[in-house]
Amino acid sequence: MSTLSSRLNGKHILVVDPVDPITRQVCTRFRNEGAHVIALTFNKSESTAIEGVDIHEIDLGDEHSLKALADAITPLHAMFINTAQHIEIGTLLACDPDNWTTMFSRIVHTAFHIIRTFLPTLIYSGGGAVTLVSSIAGHTVGIQNRCAFSAANASLVGLSKSIAVDYGAHGIRCNTICPGVIETPNTRKQFDATGDAEGARRAATARQMLGRFGTIDELAHLAVYLASDESNFTTGQTLVMDGGYGSPR
Structure with missing residues (x-):
């Protein structure tokens, strides 16, 4: 969608990680809606560049650099975090412990460290919205051969609800998008x-x-809503967009 609007006009929004096509589209939609978008990636290259978006390469192990970046990004009004980009195939008995650890590291630990670093800035800025991307596999339905992926994504839903409850008094809203097949x-x-x-x-x-x-445009529409003032009374929610996949037949 190329039409310029102003639903996010003046907002500074942090996005992770523009390597993913969904996140790239979200960055573009945020920018087109008037936001100043700061995107964090773990592997910056020419292919991650997005016109009008500030992109920073980060290392979760470098707390000093992360803190310096958080101090530099002020004000901050919203975060969109999509760490559920890699799917590990396998049942519980087929899941190697190393793969289990890797899945939780990529999906849950990354989200935890990013939010833990930048949440104080969001609070200092007067509050705002945090949106996590999980999966229906971690919330609505069981999907075969997705043991580690499902467990990690379920953890994101729990993390999101915890943030909503603990920091609502500080003006923080936190919600999770659980897409089906996009x-x-x-x-x-x-x-x-x-x-x-x-x-x-x-x-x-x-x-x-x-x-x-589903399409990446449809997910981006929902992301804009959750980052905007239109959703100011929406928090602690898990928004399923699966085309009815998880509904009873």
Whole structure:
């Protein structure tokens, strides 16, 4: 969507991580809605560049640099954190302990460290919105062969609700988006990995109540709403956008 609006006019928003196509689209929508967008990535390159977006490469192990960046980003009015970008395939018995640790490190620990670093700035700025991206696999339904991925994403939902309860009095709203199948390059790679991409796509589509997958634009619309003043009375919520996948049939 290229139409310029002003739903986020004057807001400074922190976004993690623009390597992901969904997050890149969210950055673009935030910018088009009038926000000043600061994006954090762990692997900055020419491919992560987004016009009109300030991108910083970070190292979670370098607390001094992170703190300096947090001090420099003032004011701050919202955060959008998408760490659930990698899917680890496997059941509990097939899940190697190292893979389990890696999944929690990428999804949960990264979100924890980012929020812990920048939340004081958000509070100092008068409060604002924190939005996490999880998955229906961590909230609404059980999905086969997603043990570590599901457990890590369920932890994000718990983290979000904890922040909403603990910091509501400071003007902090915290919500989680739990998408179902979103059409992205990663989705296509998962279908290709089955050896029968078309068959896998048809089977997955058949499970969608609306007969299609979600789009990154649709998720970005929801992200704008949660970052805007339109959602000022919305906190501690888990917003499912799965096209009815998890609804009873």
